[in-house]
Amino acid sequence: MTNSVAPTLVSEASLARLRRAAPALLLLLALALASLLSGSTGGLRLASPDRSHVDQLRRVIGELPSGSLVLIAFDADLGTYAEIRATTRAAIDDLAAHGVRLAIVSFTPEGRAIAAAERDRIIRAGSADPPADLGFVAGSEAGLVRSIESIVPSGAAGETFDAVRQRGGGIGAFDMVLVVSGSDISARSWVEQVGTRLPGLSLVAIAPTFLDPELEPYLRSGQLTALLSTLREGVAYAQAVSAGSASGPGPTVGPLPMLIGMLAALAVLAEAGFRRLGRRGRRPARRRARP
Amino acid sequence: MRRSILTGIVLVTGPLVLLDLMIVNPSVHGAAGAVNELLVLLAAAAAVGGGATLVAHHVRNLAAADGDSAASIVVLLGMAVILVAGLRPGSSGSSDPAVLWLVAGLLAPIAASVFALLFIFLLAAFRRGFALRVRETSLMAAAAAVVIVLLLPVGGQAGDWLAAGAAWVRDVPLGGAFRGLLIGIGILVAVSAARSLMGLDADDE
Structure with missing residues (x-):
């Protein structure tokens, strides 16, 4: 007589794996559904109720004369760019809507990767006048200092490049610099290396939240003209820009996926904490039970 | 000897850059600019050195069949593809369309996907943290919970x-x-x- 086991479609190990992965899969499913439903989110609000930083940036951009030269220093990093992506895109749209001539440069390899992707997106969207590509400048902060003298690549040709060359060819040729900050080169590097050498240059920044404590003092001292450094300020800014634009708001972060993610995080923290407390509570009882 | 060379370099370059910031003088400015050019070259050399070390490390891994061979092959292939796209005859370097496509179409989305998983991994790390270091993890989790609620x-x-x-x-x-x-x-x-x-x-x- 053989002791045969009936074959099962799913093995025990597979079931255990599926059970372990189920919470993460359910969370991803909920986030995907919430992203689709984020149009109807009554009672939820992601945009910051404090609009002072948003108004400040809008005023600085609004005061730029048409045809001004603005440099976008794209040095975001891949880890935090998701937080400032919508804000950066809204700022580029805002600048383009005010008729400024844009140029884009990066001093970090990661920043260059993101800048290339964003410029490619702008071109694919059918923009008649995409930002002039000043490329990647090597040397990190030393490269930044060198660019004060000369930032235009030698072979570059085009109206914006010529305008920069006519005004001296360096960073000083620009009326304003928008620093899209990351962890390697942030607005702080610009204030320290460029602001001290070109005190008349207007520096505005978009930064992920972790840089806010570092950059806020520069805003208060006037070394930064404007700063958006939290997701909620970014959402408020994107909404303000889209409210005055005929092209629509574009993709922005919705409050519902954010809420679901936050509640899931709170639930996991609470579950792990209470489970640990429960184990601690049971331990003395076991000891007492021993002979 | 090594200390005196380093001290000498610092003694010359430090005050030179400080002077360039404080006074307007074409000669000082030129000398500080030359020091800055040397710094740029140094950074480039460090980057090339880092890349070469990475290649050597993965080639050694493959030769000794040590570590994750598949990962080493992917890294080396990725580096080769980018280098060929950027350095082939007629390429415009980092602004070449092939390089831009590789970066915008492959590198940026792959990196974004990896970082998107951080949320899940961070929560999993918190759960494990409670099992290993209760006090420190509880403090971090409490602070995180307060910030999330706010x-x-x-x-x-x-x-x-x-x-x-x-x-x-x-x-x-x-x-x-x-x-x-x-x-x-x-x-x-x-x-x-x-x-x-x-x-x-x-x-x-």
Whole structure:
């Protein structure tokens, strides 16, 4: 007589794996559904109720004369760019809507990767006048200092490049610099290396939240003209820009996926904490039970 | 000998760059510019050196069948593809369309996907942290929970109060601690720079 086991479609190990992965899969499913439903989110609000930083940036951009030269220093990093992506895109749209001539440069390899992707997106969207590509400048902060003298690549040709060359060819040729900050080169590097050498240059920044404590003092001292450094300020800014634009708001972060993610995080923290407390509570009882 | 060379370099370059910041003089500016060019070259050499070390490490891994061979092959292939696209005859380097496509179409989305998983991994790390170091993890989890609650995207008056609380946490305790650290680091850097300029080190004390 053989002791045969009936074959099962799913093995025990597979079931255990599926059970372990189920919470993460359910969370991803909920986030995907919430992203689709984020149009109807009554009672939820992601945009910051404090609009002072948003108004400040809008005023600085609004005061730029048409045809001004603005440099976008794209040095975001891949880890935090998701937080400032919508804000950066809204700022580029805002600048383009005010008729400024844009140029884009990066001093970090990661920043260059993101800048290339964003410029490619702008071109694919059918923009008649995409930002002039000043490329990647090597040397990190030393490269930044060198660019004060000369930032235009030698072979570059085009109206914006010529305008920069006519005004001296360096960073000083620009009326304003928008620093899209990351962890390697942030607005702080610009204030320290460029602001001290070109005190008349207007520096505005978009930064992920972790840089806010570092950059806020520069805003208060006037070394930064404007700063958006939290997701909620970014959402408020994107909404303000889209409210005055005929092209629509574009993709922005919705409050519902954010809420679901936050509640899931709170639930996991609470579950792990209470489970640990429960184990601690049971331990003395076991000891007492021993002979 | 090595110490005196380093001290000599610092003694010449440090005051030169400081002078260039403080006074307007074409000669000083030119000399400081030359030092800056050397720094750019140094950074480029460090980057090339880092790349070469990475290649050597993965080639060694493959030769010795040590570690994750598939990962080594992917890294080496990725580097080769980017180098060929950027250095082939007729390429315009980092602005070449092939390089831009590889970066925008492959590198950026792949990296974004990896970082998107951080949320899940961070929560999993918290769960494990509770099993390993209860006190420290509890403190971190409590602080994280408070911040998450303050940042909940709720509308109305409650949302305004939460947002005001989040701004206070960011500006006062977090900002204060962070700026204190920055000031401390700044003082340490200034002291160590001054010590280098004066040629002092621990042996002189």
